[in-house]
Amino acid sequence: MDTEAVKKELLYLYCVTKDKPSSYNFEDLGIKTHPIYFQGTYAVVSKVSPDDFSEENLKKNLADMGWVEKNTRLHEKVIEEIMRDHAVLPFKFGTVFEKETNVEKLLRENNLEFKAVLAGLDGKEEWGLKIYCDSEYFKDALCRENERIKEKDKEITSAGKGKAYFLKKKKDEIIKDIINEKISEYTKDCFERLKITAVDTRINKILPKEVTEKKEDMVLNAVFLINNKRIKEFESVLAYLKTKYTDKGLIFDCTGPWPPYNFCGLLKGKIHNG
């Protein structure tokens, strides 16, 4: 045990709800939360140690991937548990307060906005779709089918040595262009078709291979807010797209339902999503 008399505990904020959370003690996770109430909104918080989350220690801990993994997963799991029964407004990882009155102040100052955003999120789920492209496979499939490329191949076979070299270079350029063109055409089709089933959508930045740990390139990173009555529709469009594009070299990675991290932007006037 710590010998320092009393280390001041901090309050970690997971999410805000409009109903009183029905579960709060997550024994499996070793986390006991409690709600802080203000006029129709509840902040779900738990006590955390300054060893983990004081300003100084937090900075240090963020450099430790083991700590980051453990604690971001806990953050996520607590919100997922609460999300089973309630619409949630998930907060960014590492939002920490020194005392309860500061959390109350947050609820007070954002009362109407929190309520409006929560009302908009009620009965909706966030689903993520990352599409990857197997470039080699894609290229092979393209070279077999594309007329422009086949034509170039014919030219190369019938050309003299010097000219063939030049034509090959030209062909590679054409292939590159067509690949880009096709990928953007396919991903646009996927996004637009799924968008029809969604209440709201976001396109996020493409993550590099070093981070995704995949040999394929990420070509779309999108999120969809889906009314839970239309999930089946979303799924069947996704199944259709998989059938349509898997043979062409696209790989679909769809996950959900997530807490609506991507749809809780508190921008004035932009909080109503149908």
Next chain:
Amino acid sequence: MDSPIKILQDKNSYLDLRKQERVTLLEVLDRALEKGVVISGDIVISVADVDLVYLGLKVLLSSVETMERLRGAPLSGAAEEPT
């Protein structure tokens, strides 16, 4: 505790939504660190701090050995490298 998050991976799994699979750390970081309500608490993580985490993740994924080394030492040297 089982996570309610599902992964729809193979062609037929849309019929089996409730299938449990491990959600990658990347998916969690991509959301919990980058998204969610950002309102200044008394203590918050800055954008620069988030970059550090990604740098850490990159190092972790590319080499466990390097990470072991870095765990014992501050990341400050590596942080100067733009991501």
